[in-house]
Amino acid sequence: MLLGCVIATYRPLLNETPFDPNVQQDRNLSYFYYAGSTISHSYDTELLKQVLQEYFTQNTIVASVPPERGLYVRVYQTRSPRSPTIFENLSQFSLTVIPYYCDAVKYIVDYDLYIDTVLKKTYRYEIREKSLNWIGALPFFWVNFLTNHQSNAFTATIHQFIRDARNEGLL
Amino acid sequence: MIHLKIICTVLTALTLSACIRTQLSDRNFPYHTWQPIDASAVAIGISMKQVVPFFGPSRIGRVYFVRLEEREEILKQDRFIRSDTSSNDYVYLMNAQPGRYAAVAFSLPAGELSWDLYLLQKALIQQTVTTVAPGTIGYLGEFILLRGLGMRKVGGDSIQNHYASILSGEYLNNVYVAELLSSTQDEQTKKQFLRVTDEELLKNSGGAWSAWIQQQLETPY
Numbered sequence: 001m002l003l004g005c006v007i008a009t010y011r012p013l014l015n016e017t018p019f020d021p022n023v024q025q026d027r028n029l030s031y032f033y034y035a036g037s038t039i040s041h042s043y044d045t046e047l048l049k050q051v052l053q054e055y056f057t058q059n060t061i062v063a064s065v066p067p068e069r070g071l072y073v074r075v076y077q078t079r080s081p082r083s084p085t086i087f088e089n090l091s092q093f094s095l096t097v098i099p100y101y102c103d104a105v106k107y108i109v110d111y112d113l114y115i116d117t118v119l120k121k122t123y124r125y126e127i128r129e130k131s132l133n134w135i136g137a138l139p140f141f142w143v144n145f146l147t148n149h150q151s152n153a154f155t156a157t158i159h160q161f162i163r164d165a166r167n168e169g170l171l
Numbered sequence: 172m173i174h175l176k177i178i179c180t181v182l183t184a185l186t187l188s189a190c191i192r193t194q195l196s197d198r199n200f201p202y203h204t205w206q207p208i209d210a211s212a213v214a215i216g217i218s219m220k221q222v223v224p225f226f227g228p229s230r231i232g233r234v235y236f237v238r239l240e241e242r243e244e245i246l247k248q249d250r251f252i253r254s255d256t257s258s259n260d261y262v263y264l265m266n267a268q269p270g271r272y273a274a275v276a277f278s279l280p281a282g283e284l285s286w287d288l289y290l291l292q293k294a295l296i297q298q299t300v301t302t303v304a305p306g307t308i309g310y311l312g313e314f315i316l317l318r319g320l321g322m323r324k325v326g327g328d329s330i331q332n333h334y335a336s337i338l339s340g341e342y343l344n345n346v347y348v349a350e351l352l353s354s355t356q357d358e359q360t361k362k363q364f365l366r367v368t369d370e371e372l373l374k375n376s377g378g379a380w381s382a383w384i385q386q387q388l389e390t391p392y
Binding site for chain 2: 092
């Protein structure tokens with residue numbers, strides 16, 4: 001029930017970093033995904049594969065080790081280290097009777113790019129959450145269907161990573 | 172009056188809809204079978220029990236691992252990996268990359284959305300360090316732990332303080348120091364772990380993992 005007391009939106013937005021067809025490549029890509037602590041682990045795994053396949057049209061496969069030759073990306077998503085504030089603790093203690101507004105980094109996503117088994121660079125992105133935690137928000141839980149979901153923000157970081165690696169000449 | 176009833180009904184329906192939550196877990200998918208994603212993928216298991224005074228040991232359901240990658244202080248890694256699943260007395264990380272792993276903390280539920288975190292001391296973390304070769308299943312050992320005092324009261328060693336910070340985003344309630352009561356890391360308990368893993372977790376259908384386990388079980392001590 002407490003989850004229904006939260007109205008949240010996430011950034012980055014997809015329209016800030018959409019799919020760029022100029023970066024599409026007819027190459028293979030192997031990748032691996034660690035979800036340090038996210039809830040939607042299996043969903044994000046599928047999402048990652050779908051988005052990477054848009055860019056690497058030849059073959060995109062999951063692999064636990066980098067191939068001897070070729071591209072490999074290890075994706076690491078974890079909750080951002082953050083100590084709860086006094087207000088957040090009060091809100092939780094009161095079961096969100098006391099409202100609490102949060103605007104903070106929620107997740108960190110690292111993309112380790114390997115070429116021919118050598119780690120070339122790690123790209124780090126933040127997924128930021130703005131949320132209202134309040135029991136009075138329960139009847140308005142449906143607003144969450146209209147806000148930017150965490151998975152869209154995760155997708156936006158994938159697009160940003162591809163673009164940044166391309167701009168640096170690594171892809 | 173009718174309009175008021177309609178409004179109340181709609182508001183109630185909306186409120187109740189917010190209370191519905193589908194929780195995806197192994198309990199919802201009892202027939203899920205684990206298989207390696209490729210020939211090199213590994214699995215890691217550990218047995219951890221926390222002793223609660225007057226109640227005896229209780230099984231720990233969530234463990235935090237780190238993959239030890241080269242850095243100045245190897246035990247202070249920046250990335251943690253939460254366990255995937257648990258079965259019988261063991262907690263697992265499935266389909267991980269081969270390499271060296273250690274357990275650094277575990278957590279227990281402390282309410283609807285929060286957890287109490289228990290940080291392992293440096294010496295205990297070092298005991299759990301295990302190299303897991305490609306295509307195998309690593310066993311970090313069996314540990315029985317006692318809940319120590321809260322971190323705010325006693326402070327922790329530098330490794331515990333490091334992971335207290337790294338794990339602070341995990342909806343934590345309280346942070347405790349975990350003290351070791353006993354540990355077992357011999358071949359007998361390892362084989363018991365492998366046997367239970369294959370039968371109970373992999374359901375004897377773990378592909379290359381099951382084949383590897385059978386090979387290990389046939390090997391004499």
